[in-house]
Amino acid sequence: MPELEYQDDESIPDDSLLLRRILSDPNIHIVWDDNLGCWRPSSAAFDNDRNGNPMSVVLSVELVRLNRSMESALRGHKDGYSLASVTAGFTRNLSQIQKIVKDPTPEEPAHGLVAGKKTQSVRRNLAKNSQWIVEPDLPKP
Amino acid sequence: MSGLSGTTWYNEERLPYEGFGTSLAKSTSPEQDFPQWWPAALSRILFLLELPENWDSYGAKKINQQIAYHAAQILLEITRPGIPEPSIVPTVRGNLQFEWHTKGIDLEFEVKSSVLISVSFEDAVTGDEWEKDLDYNLIPLEDVIRQLVSRT
Amino acid sequence: MKNELPLPDFTSPPLIEVAVSVQFEPLSRLVVPEIGLLWQHYGSRFSHVEQRPPIDARFEKLGVRVPLSQKPGFQLFDTPPLPRIWFLDDSKRELLQIQQNRFIRNWRKIEDDDDYPRYDSHIRPRFLEDFIDFQSFLASNNIGKVVPNQCEVTYINHLKSGDVWKTHADIGKVFKFWEPDFNEGSRYEIEDASFQIRQLIKDSEGEFLGRLHITLQSAFDENDDPLFVLTIIARGKPLSNDTDGIMDFLDLGREYIVRSFADITRPELHYLWGRKD
Numbered sequence: 001m002p003e004l005e006y007q008d009d010e011s012i013p014d015d016s017l018l019l020r021r022i023l024s025d026p027n028i029h030i031v032w033d034d035n036l037g038c039w040r041p042s043s044a045a046f047d048n049d050r051n052g053n054p055m056s057v058v059l060s061v062e063l064v065r066l067n068r069s070m071e072s073a074l075r076g077h078k079d080g081y082s083l084a085s086v087t088a089g090f091t092r093n094l095s096q097i098q099k100i101v102k103d104p105t106p107e108e109p110a111h112g113l114v115a116g117k118k119t120q121s122v123r124r125n126l127a128k129n130s131q132w133i134v135e136p137d138l139p140k141p
Numbered sequence: 142m143s144g145l146s147g148t149t150w151y152n153e154e155r156l157p158y159e160g161f162g163t164s165l166a167k168s169t170s171p172e173q174d175f176p177q178w179w180p181a182a183l184s185r186i187l188f189l190l191e192l193p194e195n196w197d198s199y200g201a202k203k204i205n206q207q208i209a210y211h212a213a214q215i216l217l218e219i220t221r222p223g224i225p226e227p228s229i230v231p232t233v234r235g236n237l238q239f240e241w242h243t244k245g246i247d248l249e250f251e252v253k254s255s256v257l258i259s260v261s262f263e264d265a266v267t268g269d270e271w272e273k274d275l276d277y278n279l280i281p282l283e284d285v286i287r288q289l290v291s292r293t
Numbered sequence: 294m295k296n297e298l299p300l301p302d303f304t305s306p307p308l309i310e311v312a313v314s315v316q317f318e319p320l321s322r323l324v325v326p327e328i329g330l331l332w333q334h335y336g337s338r339f340s341h342v343e344q345r346p347p348i349d350a351r352f353e354k355l356g357v358r359v360p361l362s363q364k365p366g367f368q369l370f371d372t373p374p375l376p377r378i379w380f381l382d383d384s385k386r387e388l389l390q391i392q393q394n395r396f397i398r399n400w401r402k403i404e405d406d407d408d409y410p411r412y413d414s415h416i417r418p419r420f421l422e423d424f425i426d427f428q429s430f431l432a433s434n435n436i437g438k439v440v441p442n443q444c445e446v447t448y449i450n451h452l453k454s455g456d457v458w459k460t461h462a463d464i465g466k467v468f469k470f471w472e473p474d475f476n477e478g479s480r481y482e483i484e485d486a487s488f489q490i491r492q493l494i495k496d497s498e499g500e501f502l503g504r505l506h507i508t509l510q511s512a513f514d515e516n517d518d519p520l521f522v523l524t525i526i527a528r529g530k531p532l533s534n535d536t537d538g539i540m541d542f543l544d545l546g547r548e549y550i551v552r553s554f555a556d557i558t559r560p561e562l563h564y565l566w567g568r569k570d
Contacts, residue, residue: 023196034244281356
């Protein structure tokens with residue numbers, strides 16, 4: 001669906017979290033940020049899909065409604081994945097307009113989409129301002 | 142040794158449209174050495190090439206071989222003495238991205254084709270921030286690399 | 294930048310080979326069976342075929358330092374790379390070279406009395422005709438589309454010794470960079486000489502397009518007489534991503550080559566080569 005056709009869902013609060021699976025293997029999508037002194041997701045982890053379709057996330061507001069834990073967003077992907085989060089409000093206020101919508105699927109009822117152009121600065125800002133929910137167990141370099 | 146037409150003697154073999162030889166290719170700056178981290182970077186690229194389709198669980202493409210080759214070439218081209226080892230990450234489109242996050246600088250560029258790269262730069266010290274596509278003129282990238290290398 | 298002054302014109306330039314080339318994004322479907330179809334397509338026009346190693350992709354860029362000869366240190370193939378295929382006419386003067394990322398058309402001097410057939414009346418139109426034909430072949434056989442990324446014109450000259458200069462040490466009598474009596478003034482005996490120069494090619498706005506590479510090598514001919522091989526290559530990006538853009542760069546590159554050739558060589562030799570302008 002073209003991006004313009006997505007309407008931002010205001011029932012998803014600004015302070016709710018958008019959860020994103022990140023491969024735990026260092027230097028696939030996790031990089032050492034010497035400036036922040038920590039391992040964090042690469043900007044490449046916060047992108048639309050290979051065909052330009054909106055970025056897939058799990059919505060914390062839906063997890064709460066379904067009485068599930070945040071960690072349950074890794075359901076079916078527990079091995080080898082960490083879980084990063086950004087707030088809905090931060091995402092909405094990026095330089096390129098991002099719209100957040102609910103998109104439940106049979107596999108993931110809490111599934112959502114973040115529709116909008118993911119420029120390098122958008123991706124970088126998402127990555128730098130993300131927080132770990134399930135942190136990778138990696139030593140400091 | 143006879144040249145193409147059999148009528149000319151050279152010190153080295155010449156083929157039609159061989160182009161220029163290695164002697165012409167030497168730059169005016171000192172001969173470029175491979176950085177110490179080069180073998181590790183190369184191994185990383187080769188490792189990333191092995192990632193299967195959907196390696197990120199979100200439907201990501203396998204890394205494109207041609208892109209990987211050009212990415213390695215571009216990395217070599219912009220390398221300077223003292224440049225830190227980059228992080229090398231795959232993108233969902235099958236491209237490669239190089240990243241440096243150190244000395245207050247965030248520098249990333251994604252190699253999208255044999256000539257097109259998308260660069261993103263942010264300097265927390267100066268407040269400078271930009272992103273742009275570069276093709277044949279890599280001077281903006283060269284400038285920020287120099288900045289990265291010279292910052293203590 | 295394009296100059297409005299008329300181009301230097303020589304009736305008998307010392308050219309032995311001219312090559313015009315387009316480099317493009319690799320066509321992975323241009324493989325052996327398709328090369329066979331191409332040979333059939335050429336029929337009697339280019340009936341002789343030979344094989345050479347492929348030429349690596351080359352790009353002129355600003356802001357890079359590494360020698361072009363320095364490669365990343367690995368190669369990647371799912372299948373062995375397609376060689377560079379030569380298609381030659383019966384005379385062996387006209388030559389097409391095709392590989393997955395390059396199309397080249399050469400004229401070569403085969404006999405001593407072969408005259409250079411001229412860029413405007415022969416080299417350019419023949420290249421254009423064959424390049425359009427090649428693109429048409431690609432389309433009709435579903436091989437792909439040419440997406441150009443570099444263009445190249447190469448002029449190879451054999452500057453023969455004779456009345457004006459006798460040995461390689463007489464380089465000052467050939468090129469303006471040195472005084473004509475450079476050899477006589479040298480403290481130690483000069484055996485031979487060579488040089489290389491790179492110059493920037495820019496568009497009408499002054500924006501970088503590519504480079505002019507001028508190389509001189511000392512050599513000897515079949516009679517063991519001294520000879521200078523002067524190779525001038527103009528390489529850069531097409532002015533637009535279509536055939537017009539390719540031809541625009543090739544024309545500009547040729548202009549750079551011809552003007553530079555006239556600028557760096559001495560008038561005494563221009564007289565021998567029949568300079569008309």
